[in-house]
Amino acid sequence: MTDYARLLDDLAEAAREAGEAIKTIVARGFDVESKSDSSPVTEADRAAELIILAALARAAPGVPVIAEEEILAVLAGEI
Numbered sequence: 001m002t003d004y005a006r007l008l009d010d011l012a013e014a015a016r017e018a019g020e021a022i023k024t025i026v027a028r029g030f031d032v033e034s035k036s037d038s039s040p041v042t043e044a045d046r047a048a049e050l051i052i053l054a055a056l057a058r059a060a061p062g063v064p065v066i067a068e069e070e071i072l073a074v075l076a077g078e079i
Contacts, residue, residue: 007059014055018048035069045069 025044032040049069056065 010055010059011052014052014059017055018051021047021051041069 022044025042025047030042030044032042035041046069049067053065053067053070056063
């Protein structure tokens with residue numbers, strides 16, 4: 001049986017960690033790149049996504065996740 005309170009706590013912590021990573025990157029400055037579809041992406045986007053994906057993998061192993069930056073990289077043949 002799924003422990004939803006624990007899942008919520010784990011993912012809330014991941015969101016806080018992702019937010020801290022974003023704030024750190026914004027504080028030091030960053031470049032904006034264009035994805036293959038010409039939409040913008042930053043190091044902060046990628047860092048936050050990695051933190052959240054890792055937390056999801058730990059908290060809910062085996063549950064498929066589609067993430068914006070990762071799926072676009074796959075579709076573009078970068079991964």
